Amino acid sequence: MTKPQALIMTGYGINCEEETAFGFEKAGAESKIVHINDLIEKNDQLKNYQILAFPGGFAYGDDTGAGKAFANRVRHHLMEKMLDFVKKDKLVIGICNGFQIISNLGLVPAFESHYDSQKVALTRNVDGRYLSRWVDLKVQNKTPWLKGIKSLSLPIGHGEGNFYADPKTLKKLQQKNLIALRYVRGEICEYQNMTENPNGAIENIAGITDETGHVLGLMPHPDRALFFTQRPDWPLQKEKLKRKGKKLPCEGPGMRIFKNAITYFS
Amino acid sequence: MKYGNPDTYDFIIDSFMSINFIEVRTKIPDPRVKALKKQLLGYKNITEISVSDIYTIEKKLTKNDLEKIAKLLVNPVIEEASINETKLPPNTDWIIEIGFLPKVTDNVANTVKECMEDFLHHHNPSRDDKNTNFFSNNANNEGVYSIFALYVSGILNESEAKKIGNELMNPLIQRISVQSRKQYEKNGSMAKNVPQMSFQNHVKIDEIDMNLNNESLKKLGKQGIPNKDGSRRGPLALDLEQLKTIQTHFKKLGRKPRDIELESLAQTWSEHCKHTIFSSELDEIKEGLYKRYIKGATERIREQKNTPQDICVSVFKDNAGAIIFDDEYLITHKVETHNTPSALDPFGGAVTGILGVNRDTIGFGMGAKPIANFYGYCFADPNDTKPLYKSPNKTQKMLEPKRIMMGVIGGVTKGGNDSGIPTPLGFMYFDPRYKGKPLVFVGTVGIIPKIINRKPSHEKKARPGDYIVVVGGRVGKDGIHGATFSSEALDSGSPVTAVQIGDPITQKKFSDALVKEARDLGLYTSITDNGAGGLSCSVCEMAKESGGCHVILEKIPTKYPNLSPWEIWISESQERMTLSVPKNKWPAFENLMKRRAVEASVIGEFTDSGKCVIENDKKLIMDLELNFLHDGCPKKILKSAPYNVNTFSSKNNEIKLSEHNVFETKYPQSQSTASKKNTSKSSQAEILKNSQSIKKQFDWTNQLLQMLARLNLTSYEFVSRQYDHEVQSTDILKPLQGRGRVNASASVIKPLYNSQKGIILSYGINPLYSDIDTYHMAACAIDTAVRNAVATGANLNHLALLDNFCWCSSNDPERLGQLKEAARACYDYAVAYGTPFISGKDSMFNDFNGFDENGNPVKISISPTLLISSIGVIDNIENAVSLDVKMPGDLIYILGETSDELGGSEYMNFMNEKNQKQFFTNTPENASNSIEKHIQNSLENFIQNEIKINVPKVNAKTNKKLYEAYNHAIQKNLIASAQSVGLGGLAVALAKKAIAGQLGMDISFKNIPTRKNAKECKNPSTDKNFSALLDNSNETLSDMTLLFSESQGRIIVSIAPENKKSFEKIFKGFPFAPIGVVCENAEFTIEGKNGTKILETNVNALTKNYRKTFCQY
Structure with missing residues (x-):
């Protein structure tokens, strides 16, 4: 079996391309980090990939609103190929800044397959400040990306992750079952006694999909939870396991998402 | 005296219809409003605030174009835009608009510009094709300007409105317009006008008459x-x-x-740039302090270790120091200070600080990848609102400590986060003496393969004939005289052009293009960063490699026209690297940079002429021998004098002092140190006796709770949380540890996804000890930095140090005396631990000369401050130990001895502050009940004055063996949690462990190992009598001492009960003792030396106090 090919977009301040690429590689894909300008130059190469990832970062320094400037660049130079890609049986993920980019583009929620109209926003965190911590998530809908996962904990790191949609859109998101992830109070919030919603997101929404479930946008970072030793509570878990004579697991919770993408193509 | 260039700016009023503006507002509540309301809480009359962003576009555009552009700027779900008009929210009374001054970097505007260019398919980053650019770079009449608008409702008069404006802007970099609704309706928005430089007629090149008296x-x-x-x-x-x-x-x-x-x-x-004070002859030290004590220590350690054990690869010669990480990689570390710029423009100063030290990493060897940032801030109390002025008559007001603090914190957030570099560790330290000049330490760790293109990556050499290439940002007036300016004290003459603004994304773009691509393609032969001194330093430094350089000045890209040649040459405009690119590689290099949207320009050639030559418009304007430039500086001979504890209090009395002067109240005694030392022995017993008698008067529980809320001990979670520490997916032991989220003093990252090896980072800093003895201050800083890392799992054999000296009045012989002592300790203790220095930086004039709120002159000098940073390697990150206690029933041990060393401690400082407060509040009205207080005060005063010479002293020989044994215990997985004892002593260390684990503790001091104070020991590595000076007989120390003494060499650990035997076996022969257990419940109790309970509280109370100081931040 040939390995699924993953294209990891980078450039202009995207900064999570290496860990995202590693996540896919470790899960069994072949990753290639491609600068957006190289993709614009040879936009035909997109068709050689099964997975497209918009990683986290600070494209254009979040100036004029996170993801906006990068989305403009994609829209003006790559939109046609992008639409070809999402309309095929392929997978797209936008993580953090990537989620901001794909929601600006309209790749999510893309009601009635309109992949080019912006319906939701990720605005400034409610306390106006960047936040780096872990959150707990509950899976809400069906998407290949989250298959078999009921809940998981991942880190976030963003200044503009406050999900917003107007009441009409919100209702539609619910009706069409496009809300993929919600912030909940789970094991990490319990562990460090933190509120479940880190940024003021409406209805605790942390991630959404398109109607096919192939395109997932989420604020939390599976790429920052590749190893068990990245969990905030791993030193405690280690002591507990050691005293039971058990070994420390290797993988972090984020790996499940990368593995799901590979499973989808096998 | 007026400094700087006499350029002024005017507004161009739009008479050609070429100035347009677009206002962007949110349709839903803007979270920025909430933050602003918090900031403006003091203005009770404000009823409502709203905000918007305005972009002025100076360019002839059709209405159709403008509408398209507005679409680019708006998020249609939450925002709306209006073109060439602003929409005043209803009930607006005042309109405050803030924009940047001309010549100041405006990142948002630059992004808007880029978006517009891209959109109109004119995008072309090459400057050779200038005419295809949408905006002409060198035209005076085109551009984009961003404005932040604030609409305020409420009954405010003009001066209040202006005051609000001033709280939000910095006149050094920003312009402001404050208008009432009426005025606004008449004049309109500030956005209608464009700030315009009116340049003076520049003299191209001046010849300077040096024939002067x-x-x-x-x-x-x-x-x-x-x-x-x-x-x-x-x-x-x-x-x-x-x-x-x-x-x-x-x-x-x-x-x-x-x-x-x-x-x-x-x-x-x-x-x-030259570090003259550290490198000049000082007293009997001909080679200077740096060569003898800092570099000397490293050389000695490297000689002692054999090749496989020598971890140093590139030390003291490059932009950062490098040690071995594993068989394939090197890791680098560098810590810088950015004090003066941060005092003037805290946000901009801090951004440029962190980006600058990132560039030191990118400029290491052939280019290392930045993988972790580190910060350390020394501020004055943010609650101190008394004004300070740089000039007489209450002019040139300094920013208040809180603004400096929040600006600096925010600047590093911007610089670090935007660059995608995690910040796993940092600290904040507070002392009133940082009010005149805050200290802003910023550090970056990097990683680089040992071998790149079959050559050692830490070696580089520009060759004659290679192009001189600059990459990144353009040159402007920003940061002119930064290097010469920060070599002096801060006063009214400090030029404003020394302030720069950082642009993290420009840097991120070239960082990725160079380190992740061009480096491995072998497209350049050498690289360095542009920091202090700009091109004048970077090019001339690289010219040493080839033997000369020839620069064509007009090829250097500038932000705007009409810069004088000397300005272009020394400007410290940010985000630039200088490289040497072989001619045959230039086409490939240029092409790559173009595709990465990075500007790269050939500005000349490296030569072997032995000269630095610059031509401008075909005329020779600089012709200097490299020898003279680099080695012509006359050698200085410095003389030091022994430090006397009292000098600086009496000296400062010569200047008319206000309450600002902290020395006066802090050290009121007039005895000399010498006489004190003679009396100390007899008084020791008395202190003990007295402290026993006053013990009852002390409520230790309450004191511990108060201590935990002190600025230097409290949680600064709000800082750790806004610094991304998870990016790059390497964070293992995080800045906030355990259930209770306690700020850790060491962090661990795992830089390679395919390896279990980790990097441990830590630091040590004890400025208050300097008031007593800088030798021991430095010794303690080293021990703390080493021990924090060791406690977490570092191995002494794979641990290196960095030094950052921040001194004051370094032309004063006594300050030099203090410096000499501190440097000597650096040698002694680095050698004793076998931990080499790999890099360092100093900042010698952290003094403020200005005026207080009454216009009286003040001088504020920092306490001599030494930051020691440590970087170590741990073979398996799974062995790293966090600080939180893990399970009820676990046993708690103390390793190392406790001694009567409260001198310069956080507790002593706490007592001093309390006394001052009591003294000032002792008004005649409450005099009746003050007799008892008076007695207590004098008792406390007595104790403080006596014990303050008991600064902690370090026995490196004993500690080293202890740390080695401890590492053995870590390898065997015996340690469940560990915390080294630092500021605040044992009580605070225990409390932090309990808070972190959210579990109670039952502690007894009965068996605690103690020792007498080793007063006279000065040189642990050579003094054979050192251990003899330490009397190991169990001296009875007071509970106060046991609770709060800051004796070094101590680690508190918890272990699983089943590991008791093997644990104790490892430490047999070392001073250690079991001191308690982790409880099932939340009770936190301590039993004193004589078996009675002296402290009783619970984890909730500890947690509450630990978090309360900054809970509103």
């Missing part, structure tokens, strides 16, 4: 080259001797120096 020469050095209008260009910071050397040199050449030559020499010879 000493007085005039001094003035030239202090205030700079005179302009035609009589103003001066800003400090050269050259002293008389240096100027005379230059005078003689040019006399020999038979010509006058040109301004660019003089400015270039001033940059290269500045304290900031």
Whole structure:
């Protein structure tokens, strides 16, 4: 079996391309980090990939609103190929800044397959400040990306992750079952006694999909939870396991998402 | 004296319809409003606030174009835009608009510009095709400007409205308009006008007459080259001797120096670049402090270790120091200070600080990848609102401590987060003496393969014939005289152009293009960053590699026209690297940079002429021998004097002092140190007796709770949380540890996804000890930095140090005396631990000369501050130990001895502050009940004055063995949690462990190992009698001492009960003792020396106090 090919977009301040690429590689894909300008130059190469990832970062320094400037660049130079890609049986993920980019583009929620109209926003965190911590998530809908996962904990790191949609859109998101992830109070919030919603997101929404479930946008970072030793509570878990004579697991919770993408193509 | 360039700016009023603006507002509540309301809480009359962003676009555009552009700027779900009009929210009474001054970097505007260019398919980053750009770079009449608008409702008068505006802007970098609704309706938005430079007619190149008398020469050095209008260009910071050397040199050449030559020499010879104080002959030390004690320590350690054990690869010669990580990689570390710029523009200063030290990493060897940032801030109390002024008559007000603090924190957030570099560790330290000059330490760790293209990656060499290439940002007036300026004290003459604004994304773009691509393609032969001194330093430094350089000045890309050649040459405009690119590689290099949207320009050639030559418009404007430039600086001979504890309190009395002067109240005694030492023995017993008697008066529980809320001990979670520490997916032991989220003093990252090896980072800093003895201060900083890392799992064999000296008044012999002692300790303790210094930086004049709120002159000097940073390698990150206690029933041990060493401690400082407060509140009204207090006060005073000479002393020999044994215990997985004892002593360390684990503790001090104070020991590595000085007989220490003494060499650990035997076996023969257990419940109790309970509280109370100080931040 040939390995699924993953294209990891980078450039202009995207900064999570290496860990995202590693996540896919470790899960069994072949990753290639491609600068957006190289993709614009040879936009035909997109068709050689099964997975497209918009990683986290600070494209254009979040100036004029996170993801906006990068989305403009994609829209003006790559939109046609992008639409070809999402309309095929392929997978797209936008993580953090990537989620901001794909929601600006309209790749999510893309009601009635309109992949080019912006319906939701990720605005400034409610306390106006960047936040780096872990959150707990509950899976809400069906998407290949989250298959078999009921809940998981991942880190976030963003200044503009406050999900917003107007009441009409919100209702539609619910009706069409496009809300993929919600912030909940789970094991990490319990562990460090933190509120479940880190940024003021409406209805605790942390991630959404398109109607096919192939395109997932989420604020939390599976790429920052590749190893068990990245969990905030791993030193405690280690002591507990050691005293039971058990070994420390290797993988972090984020790996499940990368593995799901590979499973989808096998 | 007026400094800087006499350029002024006016507004161009739109008469050609070429100025347009777009206002963007949110349709839903803007979270920025909430933050602003918090900031403006004091203005009770404000009823409502709203905000918007306005972009002025200076360019002839059709309505259709403008509408398209507005679409680019708006998020349609939450925002709306209006073109060439603003929509005042209903009930707006005041309109405050803030924009940038001309010449100041405006990142948002630049992004807007880029988006517009991209959209209109004119995007072309190459400057050779200037005419295809949408905006012409060098035109004066095109551009984009961003404005932040604030609409305020409420009954406010004009002065209040202006005050609000001033709280939100910094006049050094920003312009402001405050208008009432009426005025606004008449004049409209500030966005209608464009700030425009009106340039003076520049003299291209001035020849400087050096045929001057000493007085005039001094003035030239202090205030700079005179302009035609009589103003001066800003400090050269050259002293008389240096100027005379230059005078003689040019006399020999038979010509006058040109301004660019003089400015270039001033940059290269500045304290900031040359570190003259550290490298000059001092007393009997001919080779200087740096060579003997810092570099000397590293050399000695490397000699002692054999090749496989020597971890050093590149030390003291590059932009950062490098040690071995594993068989394939090196790791680098560098810590910088950015104090003066941060005092003037905290946000911009901090952004440029962190980006600058990132560039030190990118500029290491062939280019290392930045993988972790580190920060350390020394501030004055943010609650201190008494004004300070740089000039008489209450002019040039300094920013208040809180604004400096919040600005600096925010600046590093911007710089670090935007660059995608995690910040796993940092600290904040507070002392009133940082009010005049805050200290802003910023550090970056990097990683680089050992071998790149079959060559050692830490070696680089520009070759004659290689192009000189600059990459990144363009040159403007920002940061002119930064290097010479930070070599002096902060006063009214400090030029405003020294402030720069950072642009993290420009840097991120070239960082990725260079380190992740061009480096491995072998497209360049050498690289360095542009920091202090700009091109004048980076090009001339690299010219040493090839043997000369020839620069064509007009090829250097500038932000705007009409810069003088000397300005272009020394400007510290940010985000630039200088590289040497072989001619045959240039096409590939240029192409790659173009595709990465990075500007790269050839500005000349490296040569082997032995000269630095610059031409401008085909005319020679600089022609200096490299030898003279780099080695012509006259050697200085410095003399030090022994430090006397009382000098600086009495000296400062010569200046008229206000309450600002902290020395006066802090150290009121007048005895000399010598006489104190003689009496100390007899008084020791008395102290003990007295402390026993006052023990009852102390409520230790309450004192511990108060201690935990102190600025230096409290949680600064709000900082750790806004610094991304998870990016790059490497964070293992995080800045906030355990259930209770306690700020850790060491962090662990795992830089390679495919390896279990980790990097441990830590630090040590104890400025208060300097007031007593800088030798021991430095020793403690080293021990703390080493021990924090060791406690977490570092191995002494794979641990390196960095030094950052921040001194004050370094022309004062006693301050030099203190410096000499501190440097000597650096040698002694680095050698004793076998931990080499790999990099360092110093900042020698952290003094403020200005005026207090009454207009009286004040001088505020920091306490001599030494930051020691440590970087170590741990073979398996799974062995790293966090600080939180893990399970009820676990046993708690103390390793190391406790001694009567409260001198300079956080507790002593706490007592001092309390006394001052009591003293000031003792008004006649409550005098009746003050007799008891008075007795207690005098008792406390007595104790503090006596014990303050008992500064902690370090026995490196014993500690080293203990740390080695401890590492053995870590390897065997015996340690469940660990915390080294630092500021606040044992009580605070225990409390932090309990808070972190959210579990109670039952502690007893009964068996705690103690020792007498080793007062006279000065040299642990050579003094054979050292251990003899330490009397190991169990001296009875007071509970106060046991609770709060800051004796070094101690680690608190918890272990699983089943590991008791194997644990105790490892530490047999070492001073250690079981001191308690982790409880099932939340009770936190301590039993004193004599078996009675002296402290009783619970984890909730501890947690609450630990978090309360900054809970509103």
